[in-house]
Amino acid sequence: MATSHDRAVISNENSVVQRLRECGASSFEDLARLPGLDWVTVFSVVDRLNRTGLVVLTRTGADYRVSLEKGT
Numbered sequence: 001m002a003t004s005h006d007r008a009v010i011s012n013e014n015s016v017v018q019r020l021r022e023c024g025a026s027s028f029e030d031l032a033r034l035p036g037l038d039w040v041t042v043f044s045v046v047d048r049l050n051r052t053g054l055v056v057l058t059r060t061g062a063d064y065r066v067s068l069e070k071g072t
Contacts, residue, residue, distance in 0.1 A: 012037060012045050025067035
């Protein structure tokens with residue numbers, strides 16, 4: 001049975017994935033502007049999505065861009 005924490009995590013992941021589908025590659029700062037998300041939450045969500053292979057991180061200078069893995 002999913003806890004409220006589990007539902008929040010899934011909701012946050014869905015928000016990030018939806019943003020990436022709509023807008024393409026985004027910075028952590030762009031994602032942290034999503035309603036209800038802060039930078040720490042975005043970092044955690046992107047880390048989980050990256051570990052499962054759903055997103056890819058690309059370094060651009062001092063920043064990182066987050067994008068969906070091809071075929072996602």
